[in-house]
Amino acid sequence: MSSEDKIVLIDEKGRRIDxxxxxxxxxxxxxxxxxxxxxxxxxxxxGGTKVIAAVYGPREVxxxxxxxxxxxxxxxxxxxxxxxxxxxxxxxxxxxxIELSKVIREALESVxxxxxxxxxxxxxxxxxxxxxxxxxCAGLTAASLALADAGIPIRDLIAAVAxxxxxxxxxxxxxxxxxxxxxADMPMAMAPSFNEIVLLQLNGxxxxxxxxxxxxxxxxxxMKIYELQKETLKKKYELSTRRSQVVT
Amino acid sequence: xxxxGDIVMEQHTANTRRYIGVPGEIVAEGENVRVYGQGVVKIGxxxxxxVTSLVEVHNNTITVIPLEGPYMPKAGDVIIGIIEDIGLTxxxxxxxxxxxxxxxxxxxxxxxxxxxxxxxxxxxDIGDYVIAKILDFDKTKDPxxxxxxxxLGKITxxxxxxxxxxxxxxxxxxxxxxxxxxxxxxxxxxxxGMNGRILVNCSDPRMANIxxxxxxxxxxESHTTGLTDRIRMFIQENKEVCLHELGG
Numbered sequence: 001m002s003s004e005d006k007i008v009l010i011d012e013k014g015r016r017i018d019x020x021x022x023x024x025x026x027x028x029x030x031x032x033x034x035x036x037x038x039x040x041x042x043x044x045x046x047g048g049t050k051v052i053a054a055v056y057g058p059r060e061v062x063x064x065x066x067x068x069x070x071x072x073x074x075x076x077x078x079x080x081x082x083x084x085x086x087x088x089x090x091x092x093x094x095x096x097x098i099e100l101s102k103v104i105r106e107a108l109e110s111v112x113x114x115x116x117x118x119x120x121x122x123x124x125x126x127x128x129x130x131x132x133x134x135x136x137c138a139g140l141t142a143a144s145l146a147l148a149d150a151g152i153p154i155r156d157l158i159a160a161v162a163x164x165x166x167x168x169x170x171x172x173x174x175x176x177x178x179x180x181x182x183x184a185d186m187p188m189a190m191a192p193s194f195n196e197i198v199l200l201q202l203n204g205x206x207x208x209x210x211x212x213x214x215x216x217x218x219x220x221x222x223m224k225i226y227e228l229q230k231e232t233l234k235k236k237y238e239l240s241t242r243r244s245q246v247v248t
Numbered sequence: 249x250x251x252x253g254d255i256v257m258e259q260h261t262a263n264t265r266r267y268i269g270v271p272g273e274i275v276a277e278g279e280n281v282r283v284y285g286q287g288v289v290k291i292g293x294x295x296x297x298x299v300t301s302l303v304e305v306h307n308n309t310i311t312v313i314p315l316e317g318p319y320m321p322k323a324g325d326v327i328i329g330i331i332e333d334i335g336l337t338x339x340x341x342x343x344x345x346x347x348x349x350x351x352x353x354x355x356x357x358x359x360x361x362x363x364x365x366x367x368x369x370x371x372x373d374i375g376d377y378v379i380a381k382i383l384d385f386d387k388t389k390d391p392x393x394x395x396x397x398x399x400l401g402k403i404t405x406x407x408x409x410x411x412x413x414x415x416x417x418x419x420x421x422x423x424x425x426x427x428x429x430x431x432x433x434x435x436x437x438x439x440x441g442m443n444g445r446i447l448v449n450c451s452d453p454r455m456a457n458i459x460x461x462x463x464x465x466x467x468x469e470s471h472t473t474g475l476t477d478r479i480r481m482f483i484q485e486n487k488e489v490c491l492h493e494l495g496g
Contacts, residue, residue, distance in 0.1 A: 157270070
């Protein structure tokens with residue numbers, strides 16, 4: 001690709017293609033308790049990325065041999081809806097989705113107190129409704145909210161965000177277009193109360209200095225998302241308090 | 249406040265303070281604080297909330313009451329189960345918990361039982377609701393139930409209301425204040441299963457309706473104060489409406 005027809009991802013004022021500054025998150029919307037049949041559920045919207053997560057359990061394991069005698073098993077499915085992308089995606093789980101299911105599961109396993117529910121399974125379903133970059137991060141954010149909504153004991157919520165490098169600049173929360181043309185893309189997830197990183201992946205090249213800067217930038221974004229998550233969980237009970245005043 | 253037992257304060261008002269705590273929030277630090285409750289663990293010297301809970305801070309004592317979560321069987325609990333499967337000498341019950349309840353013939357029938365001559369379906373069939381008591385449970389094996397005892401056995405009439413299990417203590421109230429108030433106001437018979445299934449037996453179907461509504465209000469507003477009085481008012485108001493309709 002010649003330099004003339006390359007997409008300008010960051011203009012001379014430092015604005016990104018969707019008008020954000022390098023350290024801005026996309027607008028976020030979160031909701032819990034969105035599905036009736038699931039024990040816990042959450043919906044997260046981050047710019048054009050829309051994700052729904054559902055949690056079932058702890059419940060009996062089928063098939064039986066998957067159960068552990070001393071703790072609960074966690075099963076996780078990350079899946080993109082066929083209509084989530086501009087070109088139809090085959091609904092069969094792809095190599096990428098299987099990998100993401102695994103890393104998301106491992107991130108969540110680090111915060112769930114599985115030993116409280118031996119011989120059971122906790123099923124987590126993450127469905128991407130619309131993909132616009134950072135779907136695994138939004139999925140993880142939604143999944144941890146859904147776990148909290150289900151009342152499954154967890155050490156901490158998990159908040160996640162992707163950091164990218166565009167034209168030599170580190171940017172927060174990259175979207176699809178930026179993801180396609182960036183020099184590096186680093187999704188990360190944390191348990192913010194313990195300052196623990198529970199997921200870190202990197203696509204592309206970052207120097208050691210850039211990596212630590214990127215992690216710092218990611219932490220900033222994660223803290224903002226974490227605050228929103230806590231607010232969302234509390235809102236459920238504040239709303240019902242208000243409703244009580246109407247009833248009486 | 250002592251420096252080595254510092255309670256993390258959000259809005260410091262009177263002596264006692266209540267707020268909604270979400271997973272990952274640190275409720276207290278140090279040795280000089282007493283923390284009680286299900287929804288909290290000690291990690292290092294920090295007390296961390298694990299389930300969305302109602303947190304009550306009173307001087308140096310903190311109580312954490314969970315608002316969400318599954319039902320964990322406990323020996324001695326009276327529960328309401330649904331027959332799900334029938335074996336040769338035992339019934340398997342759905343008790344709204346991660347574990348299935350097992351009811352052996354010996355705990356249901358008084359006389360000897362011959363599996364060759366008799367069929368368990370004659371006593372409890374699939375789909376039947378049964379009030380049972382948990383004899384034993386220790387996570388390594390499924391909870392063992394019994395129907396021997398006063399008030400236990402098959403349910404033949406009434407309405408079953410399902411609520412979230414952590415709200416059950418609120419429906420019973422302190423020393424049964426809430427449930428005895430509802431019984432007194434309506435004159436109906438109510439059996440509260442600790443697993444979140446409640447049997448309402450009324451001669452007047454309209455009264456049953458009022459109770460169901462009242463239970464739903466308690467479930468939704470379990471974390472608010474002055475609930476018993478509000479529920480009493482709610483029942484009395486609705487009772488009057490019923491009487492007026494009768495008169496008109």
